[in-house]
Amino acid sequence: MYFKVSILITLLFFSGCTKTANKNLHEDKSHHINGIMLHLYSEVNNPYKSELDLDDDKIRYAYSISQAIKEFAKESKNFSQKELGIYVSKNKELFEKNLNRLKNKAIEIEDIANRYEVEKLDKKLYELKNICYGCHSDLGVRNEKVF
Amino acid sequence: MKKYFSLIFLLFCININASDEAEIKELKEQVKKILSRLEYLENRVAKKEIKIDDSKKVVAIEEPKQNLELTTKETVLSVGGKIELDFNYASLASPLNAKSIAVADAQNSPHQTFNAANSRIWVKTRTPSSYGLIRTLVESDFSGVQGTETNTNSSGLRLRHAYINVGEWSVGQTNSIFNTSTPLELLYTPLNDVFVRQPLIKYSSKNDLFDYDISLEQPETTLLTQDAKIITPKDDIIPDILARARYYPSWGEVAMAIMGRYINQDSYGDFTNKSSAFGWGVNLSAKIKVGYYDDIRFHTTYGVGLGRYVAYNAYPAGYVDASGEIDLQPTYAYSLGYRHWWSKELRSTMALTYAGTKNDEEFLQSIIDKTNINRSVYASHINLLWTPVLNSLIGVEYVKAKRVVESGDEGDMDSAMLRFRYDF
Numbered sequence: 001m002y003f004k005v006s007i008l009i010t011l012l013f014f015s016g017c018t019k020t021a022n023k024n025l026h027e028d029k030s031h032h033i034n035g036i037m038l039h040l041y042s043e044v045n046n047p048y049k050s051e052l053d054l055d056d057d058k059i060r061y062a063y064s065i066s067q068a069i070k071e072f073a074k075e076s077k078n079f080s081q082k083e084l085g086i087y088v089s090k091n092k093e094l095f096e097k098n099l100n101r102l103k104n105k106a107i108e109i110e111d112i113a114n115r116y117e118v119e120k121l122d123k124k125l126y127e128l129k130n131i132c133y134g135c136h137s138d139l140g141v142r143n144e145k146v147f
Numbered sequence: 148m149k150k151y152f153s154l155i156f157l158l159f160c161i162n163i164n165a166s167d168e169a170e171i172k173e174l175k176e177q178v179k180k181i182l183s184r185l186e187y188l189e190n191r192v193a194k195k196e197i198k199i200d201d202s203k204k205v206v207a208i209e210e211p212k213q214n215l216e217l218t219t220k221e222t223v224l225s226v227g228g229k230i231e232l233d234f235n236y237a238s239l240a241s242p243l244n245a246k247s248i249a250v251a252d253a254q255n256s257p258h259q260t261f262n263a264a265n266s267r268i269w270v271k272t273r274t275p276s277s278y279g280l281i282r283t284l285v286e287s288d289f290s291g292v293q294g295t296e297t298n299t300n301s302s303g304l305r306l307r308h309a310y311i312n313v314g315e316w317s318v319g320q321t322n323s324i325f326n327t328s329t330p331l332e333l334l335y336t337p338l339n340d341v342f343v344r345q346p347l348i349k350y351s352s353k354n355d356l357f358d359y360d361i362s363l364e365q366p367e368t369t370l371l372t373q374d375a376k377i378i379t380p381k382d383d384i385i386p387d388i389l390a391r392a393r394y395y396p397s398w399g400e401v402a403m404a405i406m407g408r409y410i411n412q413d414s415y416g417d418f419t420n421k422s423s424a425f426g427w428g429v430n431l432s433a434k435i436k437v438g439y440y441d442d443i444r445f446h447t448t449y450g451v452g453l454g455r456y457v458a459y460n461a462y463p464a465g466y467v468d469a470s471g472e473i474d475l476q477p478t479y480a481y482s483l484g485y486r487h488w489w490s491k492e493l494r495s496t497m498a499l500t501y502a503g504t505k506n507d508e509e510f511l512q513s514i515i516d517k518t519n520i521n522r523s524v525y526a527s528h529i530n531l532l533w534t535p536v537l538n539s540l541i542g543v544e545y546v547k548a549k550r551v552v553e554s555g556d557e558g559d560m561d562s563a564m565l566r567f568r569y570d571f
Contacts, residue, residue, distance in 0.1 A: 031439040031440075032439060034439065034440075034491075035440050038440055038488060038491065039440075039442075041537070042332065042494070045332065045568075046332075048322065048326060048342065049322065050286065050307075050308045050322060051227070051269050051284050052271065052282050052284050052310075052312055052321075053321075056353070116273065116280055119223065119225060
């Protein structure tokens with residue numbers, strides 16, 4: 001009996017919990033990057049992998065993050081005025097500056113992955129988040145939490 | 148609100164300084180437009196189309212703590228581990244696994260334990276060479292020989308991993324490549340776990356989207372006898388041969404592992420005959436992202452002669468009759484789970500797991516006491532995991548499990564765990 005109840009609860013759980021939709025391009029890319037980072041951090045709790053296997057996973061995540069940031073920076077020029085205009089119009093120079101910092105950080109993360117310097121990854125991700133939060137602060141945008 | 152006061156003040160100043168009536172009219176029009184624009188923007192803020200932070204305060208981000216490292220000119224040596232304490236409360240005193248949940252008339256009183264033996268320590272190194280990176284790992288925990296709970300709760304050091312990885316080759320003791328690649332994020336070990344750690348020689352090819360592994364691993368035959376015991380004849384002559392492919396698309400991860408193994412007994416004990424058989428197995432596992440953060444994970448495993456690879460040796464690879472003839476049996480395991488992120492710090496997994504084997508009916512008739520011969524086990528898990536600071540975990544999990552044995556008896560077990568963990 002409890003097995004059937006469990007299946008029912010699982011299906012209910014599946015049905016209502018996805019967070020999608022109606023995000024603008026900026027939010028979409030931000031959530032994408034945040035999602036990769038959360039999966040990366042939760043991998044630390046994976047008791048089924050050895051430390052070297054986890055290092056392999058971290059390197060793979062590093063490439064994914066680097067790629068996602070590059071796309072984010074590239075597509076930022078396509079962000080509509082509706083999305084960012086109010087913030088960027090008066091601070092375009094500042095926005096571009098932060099965008100360049102972001103692109104450089106993506107390259108640094110990729111370099112770390114190429115050299116397999118896993119121990120340096122956490123610090124780079126910390127610096128990456130600081131660029132995002134710093135840019136939001138510069139432009140007067142609220143620093144939203146993940147959700 | 149501050150913006151309104153500023154505009155009123157501006158209007159006041161404008162009124163004082165304006166001498167020309169036409170100019171005043173024009174300025175009033177402009178103010179009207181500004182107010183209209185302001186009202187539009189405030190409406191958008193109210194509708195959450197845009198967000199403005201008045202305080203402009205930067206959210207504090209926690210700086211990551213790094214592992215202890217020693218670096219020479221070329222080698223990086225890192226030391227790390229975890230401290231873990233589990234508080235466990237179960238409806239039965241028996242261990243929660245596929246071969247130990249008490250059935251029938253067994254003891255059924257609740258039991259509570261604390262356990263820190265899962266704490267670990269590891270040392271790893273990384274050195275560049277002309278053959279690629281040379282990486283080594285030694286890892287131990289304290290789940291070896293267990294002491295008693297009466298005085299000092301001693302727990303013996305146990306080897307988990309000891310291996311070296313040079314370029315594409317790995318040699319030593321580590322996880323089998325047959326293991327489920329996308330395990331559920333649970334506090335309790337799943338009863339149907341497909342998990343083995345053993346000495347091996349492995350070749351790996353890593354690419355952007357695809358990884359391949361081939362390995363030769365420690366063989367170990369496990370067979371059920373007419374005494375209802377699982378024996379290990381120690382007559383293995385060929386290593387288990389395994390291959391695995393993993394695919395990493397943007398929507399998740401898929402892995403498939405296959406295995407072939409030679410099961411052998413060479414006149415073991417009182418058996419008069421030698422016998423052998425070929426066993427095989429397939430393990431398919433996947434993680435599919437749902438939205439930005441959540442994921443569904445599942446695995447399905449099937450094989451003939453899988454034995455110890457499923458549910459921690461709850462099922463034998465096959466049986467051996469009185470004359471020593473081996474007959475292998477099918478074993479299967481399935482799991483399905485959903486992980487949901489409530490926030491950056493909170494997440495939950497809900498999962499269903501099942502494992503079972505098809506014991507030979509005819510052989511079972513020759514066994515008198517079947518209460519120790521496992522048929523199936525299934526469980527449901529739900530947990531809540533909290534990461535208040537980086538590298539930490541506080542989690543609670545509830546599991547309800549059922550074990551069925553070949554005598555027809557069943558055992559039900561409820562168990563709850565509170566875990567504190569910190570990775571250093």
